[in-house]
Amino acid sequence: MPRSKGKKSSAPVTIHDVAERAGVAISSISRVLSGHPDVSERMRIKVQRAADELGYEPDFFAQSLRSGATKTIGFIMRDISNPFFGVIAQCCEQELRKAGYSMLLMNSDGDVATESTNIAQLRRRKIDGLIASLVSEDIPELNSTLEKLNAPVVLLDREVVGLNSSAILANHHQGVEDATSDLISRGHKRIAFISGSTRVYTTRDRLKGFKSAFKKAGVAYPTELVSLGKFDAEFGESETKRLFTLKDRPTALLSGGIGSTAGAMRGLKKLGLVPGKDLAFVAIDEWPMFDVYGQQFSSVYRDAAMIGREAAAALLEMISGGSPRTIMVETHYIVRESSTGGLKAKKK
Amino acid sequence: MPRSKGKKSSAPVTIHDVAERAGVAISSISRVLSGHPDVSERMRIKVQRAADELGYEPDFFAQSLRSGATKTIGFIMRDISNPFFGVIAQCCEQELRKAGYSMLLMNSDGDVATESTNIAQLRRRKIDGLIASLVSEDIPELNSTLEKLNAPVVLLDREVVGLNSSAILANHHQGVEDATSDLISRGHKRIAFISGSTRVYTTRDRLKGFKSAFKKAGVAYPTELVSLGKFDAEFGESETKRLFTLKDRPTALLSGGIGSTAGAMRGLKKLGLVPGKDLAFVAIDEWPMFDVYGQQFSSVYRDAAMIGREAAAALLEMISGGSPRTIMVETHYIVRESSTGGLKAKKK
DNA sequence: ATCGTTTCTGGAAACGTTTCTATTTTATGC
DNA sequence: GCATAAAATAGAAACGTTTCCAGAAACGAT
Incomplete structure (x- = not known):
């Protein structure tokens, strides 16, 4: 029993005390404080x-127990230390706070079981809504798990069929297609592509853009240079090493997402390959500071802050009775120094 | 009384239903499920x-209302999108989750009023503990605000006098002194130093190390090159521009913290100055990817993951009755490319 | 058998609100 | 003034648990 008694004033003042002090009924206190018209x-x-x-503050749990509303939103991400997710979380929290909601943060650690445990925990806490970037889209029981939450859901960059939720999707294929087309037009044919599992929209949509660029250019799609598996840095690094030690190695690389990019950069460094010189390199999603580091990285950019704000807005809308909707966020290919290189003094 | 009217799937099953099904008293259900010995x-x-x-799940709010324990920890930071804080938050949440706690995340936006509102909100939610990186240490009413929480508190890199809380402090002065001494030994005398307000431990301890290095080397301390105010990038950028356009401009720069570093780098870029060449540069705290970017930045490093874990551990300890303690985390000067340069072909 | 002790169980009182219902007061129209 | 409606208030019943208390059953020991 952690009962730290500071001075002696630790008397929790309840609605009863206020009623007594004011000489009225308890129900009147509640009515006044909740702005009842009569x-x-x-x-x-x-x-x-x-x-x-008396410095009265209504007890949150008693209110929630009685009224059913918890003013709490669950927020589940693979990994909040990912700076991209961090920005989303920050903007989301700011918006939700403005509307009087608090945010319960949980990392899924990229693990399906952890994610499911977290959702169960949130259900017990009767959250008013959930914003999540799921580990995978086709987990058995996922739909029923989310439906049992009995609260509106906003998914980030995920398409779950048959689920009545809102979604914030990025238009990855456009940015990736632009980037790939640019590389192809510079003379690249052997372009490597590393990203996460095709079990999530993110990867599928990026792949769509990647393939489409080859098709439009009439260049053979280099199946053997596409490596899709996980979003983490370890995968990115090992795959980069594997691909760039092939006999006929790629001349360019697209890395899909923050984790892949980190891994790719580490892998390249260990191989002694310099982006913008020994290969052309485009990162999908930007690391913070991409704009000021000594070396300039090209990227397929999307606005994390906007994603966070839109997610919060969509959720609040659903909480107040609105219907689910899908919001598409644009991506943009940003050309910088690293888009050059990789071709043996052929061009430029 | 819509009790056992279980056609609709959204029937929230309560302890009553379980009691009825099992044919025993409600109290027995509670006893079994909470592991009572008798x-x-x-x-x-x-x-x-x-x-x-029945797939029974105890209602969280009813439990908390009755028992008083909320299994919830508050977590307040200036800005969760700061990758350094992100890592702390992630590790913290993981540890707390293992112990059965959930984490309520709030950004203070670096604003005293917002911070105070957040703390009030957390008090109403009767959190079991708080982990916070406060905006400032000497806010009037801060102590009483925190004491009114009636829950153990762990402060990150802050010293609040007279408050009975745990603290995770970094030994900034050691790392900063090492870095400064190294720069001095390379021949630098005019070293600029940009960091946040001296109203927090972080800055004071860094300044201590900075001054100490000059004293030990017997070199005059360059008062006019020290700029302490805010941790954000805007301040860092404008101060960098100001200092590096002085008539007798500095030959080296230490930037204190993630925000300052971002600002400093932007400022230097706009001035066309290259770290490691036109000036020597040491960042305090590392941006992610410092190890792989084209340009290699020196840093005063501290382990964010460890800080997160230690904070969680210290808090859990206090929750289960332990006394507050102060944990000192070491910092290390890591020399890289950017420690060179800035001296006109005099050395090296 | 009787008498303590344990061990176990059921009933009911909290926890601090909101909300429903019933009652009293006030205002309104003729 | 008087009926009638409307507004304001009090009282009490939830919300779903935990926990206190008292009693019942079980068990040895006399």
Whole structure:
């Protein structure tokens, strides 16, 4: 029993105390404080003063238990230390806070079981809504798990069939196609592509853009240079090493997502290959500071802050009765120094 | 009384339903499920089965209201999108989750008023503990605000006098002194130093190391090159521009913290100055990817993951009755490419 | 058998709100 | 003034648990 008694004032003042002080019924206190219309001015003043004098603060749990609303939103991501997700989380929290909601943060650690445990935990806590970037889209029981939450859901960059939720999707294929086309037009044919599992929209949509660029250019699609598996840096690094030690090695690389990019850069460094010189390199999603580091990285950019804000807005909308909707966020190919190189003094 | 009217799937199953199903009293259900010792084996099995069959999940709010424990920890930071804080948050959440706690995340946006509102919100939610990186240490009412929380507190890199809390402090002065000494030994005398307000431990301890290096080397301390104000990138950028356009401009720069470093790098870029060449540059705290970017930045390093884990551990310890303690985390000067340069072909 | 002790169980009182219902007061129209 | 409606208030019943208390059953020991 952690009962730290500071001075002696640790008397938790309840609605009873206020009622007694003001000399009115408990129900009147509640009515005044929750802004019920049928309250006389005299009562309002009397209650307000008693509450102020006692420094009354309604007990959150009692309110939630009775009313059902928890003013709490669950937020599940693979890994909040990922700076891209960090920005989303920050903007989301700011918006939700403005609307009077608090955010319960949980990392799924990229693990399906952990994610499911987290959702169960959130259900017990009767959250008013959930924003999540799921590990995978086709987990058995996923739909029923989310439906049992009995709260509106906003998914980030995920398409779950048959689920009545909102979604914030990025238009990855456009940016990736632009980037790939640019590389092809510079003379690249052997372009490597590393990203996460095709079990999520993110990868599938990027792949669509990648393939489409080859098709439009009439260049053979280099199946053997496409490596799709996981989003983490370890995978990115090992695959980069594997691909760039092939006999006929790629001349360019697209890395899909923050983790892949980190791994790719580490892998290249260990191989002694310099982006923009020994190969052309485009990162999908930007690391913070991409704009100021000594070396300039090209990227397929999307606005994390906007994604966070849109997610919060969509969720709040659903909480107040609106219907689910899908929001598409654009991506943009940003050309920088690293888009050059990789071709033996042929061009430029 | 819509009790056993289980056609609709959204029937929230309560302890009553389980009691009815098992044919025992409500109190027995509670006893079995909370592992009370005085329960017969027969009862345990009967209740367990009934609960499983109905898929019973205790209501979190009812439990908290009655028992007082919320299994919830508050986590307040200036800005969760700061990758350094992101890592702390991630590790913290993982540890807390293992212990059965959930984490309520709030950004203070670097604003005292927002921070205070957040703390009030957390008090109403009766959190079991708080981990916070406060905006400032000497806010009036801060102590009483935190004491009114009536829950153990762990502060990150802050010293609040008279508050009975744990603290995770970094030994900044050691790392900063090492870095500064190295720069001095390379021939630098005019070393600029940009960091946040001296109203927090972080800055004061860094400054201590900075001054100490000059004293030990017997070199005059360059007061006019020290700029302490805010941790954000805007401040870092404008101060960098100001200092490096002085008539007698600095030959080296230390930037204090993630934000300052971002600002400093932007400022230098706009001035056309290259770290490691036109000036020597040491960042305090590392940006992710410092190890792989084209340009190699020196740093004063501290382990964010460890800070997160230690914070969680210290808090859990206090929750279970332990006393507050202060943990000192070491910092290390890591020399890379950017420690060179800035001296006109004098050395090296 | 009787009498303590344990061990186990059921009933009911909290926890601090909101909300429903019933009652009293006030205002309104004629 | 008087009926009638409307507004304001009090009282009490939830919400779903945990926990206290008292009693019942079980068990040895006399």
